[in-house]
Amino acid sequence: MRAIDLRSDTFTKPNRAMLECILDAELGDDVEREDPTVIELEETASRMLGKEAGLLTTSGTQANLLALMVHCGHGDEVILEKEAHIYYYEVGGMASVAGLMPKLVQGTRGVFTGDQVRAAHWGEDLHYPHGSLVAIENTHNRAGGCCWSLEQVADAADAIQELGMRLHVDGARIFNASLAQSCPVDRLVREADTVMFCLSKGLAAPVGSMLVGDTETIERARKIRKMIGGGMRQAGVIAAPGLYALRNMVDRLQEDHDNARVLAEGLRSIGFGVDMSTVQTNIVIADVSPLGMDADTFVLQAENIGIRIFAFSPTAVRFVTHYGIGPDDVSEVLERLTGHYPLPIPR
Ligand SMILES: Cc1ncc(COP(=O)(O)O)c(C=O)c1O
Numbered sequence: 001m002r003a004i005d006l007r008s009d010t011f012t013k014p015n016r017a018m019l020e021c022i023l024d025a026e027l028g029d030d031v032e033r034e035d036p037t038v039i040e041l042e043e044t045a046s047r048m049l050g051k052e053a054g055l056l057t058t059s060g061t062q063a064n065l066l067a068l069m070v071h072c073g074h075g076d077e078v079i080l081e082k083e084a085h086i087y088y089y090e091v092g093g094m095a096s097v098a099g100l101m102p103k104l105v106q107g108t109r110g111v112f113t114g115d116q117v118r119a120a121h122w123g124e125d126l127h128y129p130h131g132s133l134v135a136i137e138n139t140h141n142r143a144g145g146c147c148w149s150l151e152q153v154a155d156a157a158d159a160i161q162e163l164g165m166r167l168h169v170d171g172a173r174i175f176n177a178s179l180a181q182s183c184p185v186d187r188l189v190r191e192a193d194t195v196m197f198c199l200s201k202g203l204a205a206p207v208g209s210m211l212v213g214d215t216e217t218i219e220r221a222r223k224i225r226k227m228i229g230g231g232m233r234q235a236g237v238i239a240a241p242g243l244y245a246l247r248n249m250v251d252r253l254q255e256d257h258d259n260a261r262v263l264a265e266g267l268r269s270i271g272f273g274v275d276m277s278t279v280q281t282n283i284v285i286a287d288v289s290p291l292g293m294d295a296d297t298f299v300l301q302a303e304n305i306g307i308r309i310f311a312f313s314p315t316a317v318r319f320v321t322h323y324g325i326g327p328d329d330v331s332e333v334l335e336r337l338t339g340h341y342p343l344p345i346p347r
Helices: 016-024 036-049 060-071 114-120 150-162 174-180 215-227 236-248 253-269 295-304 327-340
Strands: 053-057 077-081 101-105 131-137 166-170 194-198 209-213 283-287 316-320
Touching: 016 236, 036 053, 036 194, 036 209, 036 236, 053 060, 053 215, 053 236, 060 131, 060 166, 060 194, 060 209, 060 215, 101 114, 114 150, 131 150, 150 166, 174 194, 174 253, 194 215, 209 215, 253 283, 253 316, 253 327, 295 316
Parallel strands: 077 101, 077 131, 131 166, 166 194
Antiparallel strands: 053 209, 194 209, 283 316
16 A cells, blocks of 8 residues: 655655756855855845845754854753754753753743743843743744744744844744745744754755854854864755755645645544644644544554554644645545544544
8 A cells, every 4th residue: 555654744855856956066165165056055045034144054953053052152041932843852952062051931832922031031140041042933843833923923022132132943844834824934034033944844855954144143153063063065965956945845835735724624524633723834733532542553553554644642643744745645545544444433
């Protein structure tokens, strides 16, 4: 049986055109700033996001770490959401490498307010760590791809400015947030000092993420990237498909959002618990407890009928739509779940 892989948009594969542009890419030593393709990518990315400069990194995790290190001194406080990717999934790099103190804020669908930032900030008492950075995640992965709106970013940014802190946006899926809200991406990140976004994931490039911000900050990040082993030589082989992705793969993310909505509605109609208000982009979180089983059991059963997903919590699983998954795949998934396996779904 053909497997339909909805585990994550990290499983996207580059298309032929993307791979072919690697063959034609002009290359040079990027540590010496002599790779024209990397330079073009960095200029294109920063222009699209409305920032002065850009830096190609090996991964989103690396770009987030660079942002933490460039904005904060050792021992500083970083305010972030309780289930932020930086806190939850980046191997504790903020503590072990950057030496930072996380101050966690409980968001609503991944979003917190300016007042929550004010309340979380330690202040300048002799006893407290210096509060230097607030990191927000747009879209928020563990909130099921929910978006920060322009107004919500502005509200947090007001507090951040008042407190003399800086704002980093973990925008691994910032183009999803922009499309879902019909908001130009540069406007959505206007208040941010730095933004990370991924060329891999929904944009389907094989490797790489970008960090963008003002020139001085990005040049300092470039040096830290070198220190942590992220200086790459003929990195145009990575930049070429990245450029292709920025030019050709952004608008099609809408297809992933449309597919996610159809999938979510279908799952609901066959008995899964889905909160449709959280289905804003390409991620669907489905509660499997109405089926009388836990998430791990369901994941195993789904694998048997060629549906690949990840458990998200003891009771919920996550489906992610992405490049390579079409409307037919979504119909097929719903058909397999309803018809091809004796799941105890109430109909
Ligand atoms: C919100 C968010 N930030 C950062 C990352 C890290 O990206 P990478 O896997 O390229 O390190 C991810 C990866 O899934 C993510 O979802």
